[in-house]
Amino acid sequence: MSVDGFVALPGDEMSWMAPFVGPNETVQKVLPLIGAILMGGRTYRGVLASEAARPYGGAIQVPYLVLTRGDPGSAPPGFQFLNGSMARVASSARDIAGDRYVAVLGQQAGRALLEAGELDEILIHLAPVTLGQGVPMFAGGGCRSQLKLREVRQSRRVIDLWFDVQR
Secondary structure, eight states: BBTSSEBGGGGOOOOGGGGOSOHHHHHHHHGGGEEEEOEEEEEEHHHHGGGGSSGGGGGOOOOOOEESSOOOOOOOOTEEEEOOOOHHHHHHHHHHHHSSSSEEEEEHHHHHHHHHOOOOOEEEEBSSSSSSSSSEEEOOOOOOOOEEEEEEEEEESSSEEEEEEEE
């Protein structure tokens, strides 16, 4: 996320992140704990469009779960579509991940799960840049979750902010 709260530029453009990707102790600590990655439709389309857009640069091979509103048909290899209530989607994702984390990627998917009370933690990689416009991380009203800062860690390129979601 940029310092001014955006995760993508208009048109879901995310190439701005490239200079900030790199060695990150927090990411290295979390990767082995992830059992599945749940993403929204925009993130999914970005991943399909470019191999470079694979979560964590392709450094992790776990099931990719895609949150959908309907049934878009068959999923490509390595992907599975999930739909229904956020409680149902979260339950299915947890079942697939087993005793490991479900990493959620994508602003809309993350927001929907947060509003439904289905997120326990939020890890933000804060990049030292302002974008001025685009897709905001926390947009609109309606979300009343309290976040408790658990850990702050600076890597070479970003600051990692790890929050517990208080219900």
